[in-house]
Amino acid sequence: MKIVFTGERSRGAPLTWGQRHVRRTASASSQVRVLDLPGLPVPRVADALAQLVGRHEALRTRLAGEDEQRVSDHGTLAVDCGPALSADELTGPFDDQEEWPLRVGLVTAGPPDGAAVRQVVLVSGPLAVDHNGAEIVVKDLGLLLRGALPVRSAAQPADDAAFQRSVSGTRLTSRAVRFWTDELRRVEPPPVGPPGTAWSVTLRSSAMDVAAHSIAARHGVSAATVYLAATAAVVGTLAGSRVTGLRAVVSNRFYPDRRDVVATIAQDGVVVLDLAVPSFGELVQQAWRMTMRSHRFARYDPDAMASAVDTDSFPCFDDSRLARRDWALPSEAKLRAVAEGSTLTSSAASAGGLALAVDGSGASARADTMARSDLGSCLSALESLLVTAAFRDVAMGELGALVARPPGSVVPPA
Numbered sequence: 001m002k003i004v005f006t007g008e009r010s011r012g013a014p015l016t017w018g019q020r021h022v023r024r025t026a027s028a029s030s031q032v033r034v035l036d037l038p039g040l041p042v043p044r045v046a047d048a049l050a051q052l053v054g055r056h057e058a059l060r061t062r063l064a065g066e067d068e069q070r071v072s073d074h075g076t077l078a079v080d081c082g083p084a085l086s087a088d089e090l091t092g093p094f095d096d097q098e099e100w101p102l103r104v105g106l107v108t109a110g111p112p113d114g115a116a117v118r119q120v121v122l123v124s125g126p127l128a129v130d131h132n133g134a135e136i137v138v139k140d141l142g143l144l145l146r147g148a149l150p151v152r153s154a155a156q157p158a159d160d161a162a163f164q165r166s167v168s169g170t171r172l173t174s175r176a177v178r179f180w181t182d183e184l185r186r187v188e189p190p191p192v193g194p195p196g197t198a199w200s201v202t203l204r205s206s207a208m209d210v211a212a213h214s215i216a217a218r219h220g221v222s223a224a225t226v227y228l229a230a231t232a233a234v235v236g237t238l239a240g241s242r243v244t245g246l247r248a249v250v251s252n253r254f255y256p257d258r259r260d261v262v263a264t265i266a267q268d269g270v271v272v273l274d275l276a277v278p279s280f281g282e283l284v285q286q287a288w289r290m291t292m293r294s295h296r297f298a299r300y301d302p303d304a305m306a307s308a309v310d311t312d313s314f315p316c317f318d319d320s321r322l323a324r325r326d327w328a329l330p331s332e333a334k335l336r337a338v339a340e341g342s343t344l345t346s347s348a349a350s351a352g353g354l355a356l357a358v359d360g361s362g363a364s365a366r367a368d369t370m371a372r373s374d375l376g377s378c379l380s381a382l383e384s385l386l387v388t389a390a391f392r393d394v395a396m397g398e399l400g401a402l403v404a405r406p407p408g409s410v411v412p413p414a
Contacts (some may be wrong), residue, residue: 001106002076003046005053009059009381010073012164018252018264019069019127021302025316026351030094033133036142039116042106046079047103048144049120052137053077056262057156058128059137063096071158081172082107087121096126101128124314130266131320132251137262154263164301176300178309183272184309187245198368200347203379205362207339211383211390213327219281220319221288224319226386227358229287231317232273233280234381235354237399238374245272246312248291249318250298269298269315280385280394316353322360332407339387342378356382376401 003317015023037045053059057071058115064070071414080089090103106120120141124134163169209223212230216223228248236244250269253259271290305311309377328337342362354367363382365375381403387401390392397412 001042001046001079001308002095003050003053003079004076005050005060005075006074007054007057007071008073009057010071011158012068012070013161015069016129016157016161016265017066017299017301018020018130018160018267019157020129021267022126023265023269024302024306030091030126031122031124031129031131032091033124033134033138034087034123035120035122035138035147036118037117038143039109039118042115042117043107045106045117045120045145048141049077049079050130051144052141053102054151055140056137058133058263059102059124060100061128062098062100062126065217068114071156072328073086075100077102077104081108081115082106083108085121087123088298090121090123094127096127099125099282101125128263129262130251130264132253132261132266133264135322136260136342136406137222140262142187151260152254157261157262160261160263160265165247169301172323173300173304176297177305179269179276179294179311180311183270184245184314187243187314188241188274196368198351198366199346199372199375200349200366201334201344201346201372201375201379202364203342203344203362203376203383204211205339205383206344207335207342208358208362208383209321210327210329210338210388211335211386213396214259214329215281215284215386215388219284219288221284223321225288225291226284227319228271228291228317229273229280229284230389231315231356232271232287233275233283233385233396233399234378234403235315235356236275238271238378238381239402242276243274245270245314247316247342248294249316250295252295252299254295266298266301267298268311269294270311270314275396277396280389280399300387314354315356318355318357320357321361321412329390335387335390342383343379344379346372346376373374 061069061071085107085150090105103123105121106117109118111117212223212226214234215226232244247268248271252265257331271294350368363379365378368386384402
């Protein structure tokens with residue numbers, strides 16, 4: 001099936017900082033979302049999808065050169081339909097020059113001439129939509145299906161690109177470069193071995209996110225802050241560093257005109273933490289303060305930043321969890337029993353550099369400068385620290401023992 005969409009304008013523009021950040025890091029993946037429906041007519045869903053693409057320029061933009069993109073004011077989008085359609089059928093690399101940056105699948109039920117849509121599968125390319133942008137796409141589609149018109153952000157990617165090349169945009173980059181340079185002057189890059197085989201190790205843990213939320217509630221911060229502090233503590237302890245610097249992915253959605261933009265605007269911020277504090281709880285509070293400060297300097301020209309700072313020498317942290325409010329802390333014995341069931345798996349990675357990420361089901365680490373077993377140790381230590389800190393404040397002097405605990409066996413790739 002094909003749907004026809006129309007938009008307000010057609011125009012060319014340079015790539016934005018967020019898009020160029022994705023291309024430089026080569027680590028972002030497609031965003032996959034599934035919207036459950038009660039069983040709506042196919043034409044009604046198709047009409048809402050046409051309105052969705054028409055409203056958001058990022059969804060009807062393709063590359064038009066190495067550093068250029070083109071917004072189209074009309075077009076057709078192919079939509080797959082079927083009762084057994086899965087998200088896996090829609091994933092895979094996007095052809096950013098020939099393909100629209102949105103793939104859609106409709107999971108249907110009933111006879112072909114009267115099929116009802118039970119699910120909409122949305123897959124967005126990384127140059128078009130980041131994690132938060134994908135959430136807005138799903139929310140807007142839900143509103144359109146109910147006959148409501150979602151609020152449209154004034155900040156479209158082409159307009160953002162124009163601002164970034166203005167005098168004001170240049171000032172933002174200069175301020176960010178000064179901040180990063182001053183902060184990272186306090187840090188020595190962690191010692192790493194020569195590049196080798198890149199591995200990705202994943203920890204599936206039902207205990208870790210519950211523990212992080214419990215710690216966050218106790219200290220009045222976000223769970224993302226707790227994860228960041230724990231990552232810095234583990235990486236710094238393994239490296240023998242007192243001061244640890246991390247690149248942390250920042251949504252850049254703190255301003256009213258950017259909160260609801262459908263685009264790729266996330267970039268790295270820099271957070272430097274001093275581990276010479278008495279307890280993990282104090283490190284969490286420090287992480288909150290330094291994270292809030294770093295958010296002011298996470299909008300910049302990524303090429304200018306890379307020319308001024310060796311950003312790739314520092315580990316990257318990314319929190320891609322969806323918001324949850326259903327956590328409840330069990331007894332310590334029960335949570336530790338849950339942690340005993342955590343599993344570590346590994347696979348070959350396509351990119352190097354040390355990167356750690358958390359989602360709702362656990363955490364993953366990727367590197368080409370660490371052994372696969374060391375990556376597993378890092379994730380196991382992260383879980384051990386969080387589970388312990390969920391029930392008492394951990395003295396920083398205890399970190400060595402926690403990090404030294406033997407990890408669960410890492411299952412090799414198939």
